[in-house]
Amino acid sequence: MKPDCSNDDHSVSGLSAVDDSVCDRAAGIFRALGDPGRLKVLILLSQQEMCVTEIAIALEEQMTTISQRLKxxxxxxxxxxxxxxxxxxxxxxxxxxxxxxxxGIDHARETDP
Structure with missing residues (x-):
């Protein structure tokens, strides 16, 4: 069956350069980024190195919660x-x-109404 779109070149050569294990790993990364709490930790750590106590104070969270996120x-x-x-x-x-x-943050800001 021929696709109904106008593009006659229906190859997926870009996808063939990425094997399943890389896609699985990338999906795991995006799952980790999908939690706002973990994302906030990464935002802080993108700015500077910190210990668990400093992160917990900055985010007003329990140290055990921060430790789980860091793990x-x-x-x-x-x-x-x-x-x-x-x-x-x-x-x-x-x-x-x-x-x-x-x-990700820049894109979220762009798409906010």
Whole structure:
């Protein structure tokens, strides 16, 4: 059956460059970004490295809640941690994460009525 759209070239060559495992990983990243609380953590960490206590104070949340969010973000490799004595400091994993968060926020601002 021939599609009814006007484009005669119906190839999907761009999709063939992305295998299923990469799509699964990207979907996991977007699921992690889909929670406003986790997104707020990433916004803070895009600005500076912080410990759990600093994040909890900034967001007025319980430290256990922040720790759970950081655990999930770390499992998706969106944040990384470093130990300094008995404290763990968190930051975004790389510039891609900062850009992804920034682009999402910018797009949300553009599409607000």
């Amino acid at each position: 999930l973000l770390k499992s998706e490799r969106l944040v990384r941690s470093r130990r300094d004595g008995k404290h763990l400091f968190y930051s975004v994993a790389d510039q891609h994460v900062s850009q992804l968060v920034s682009n």
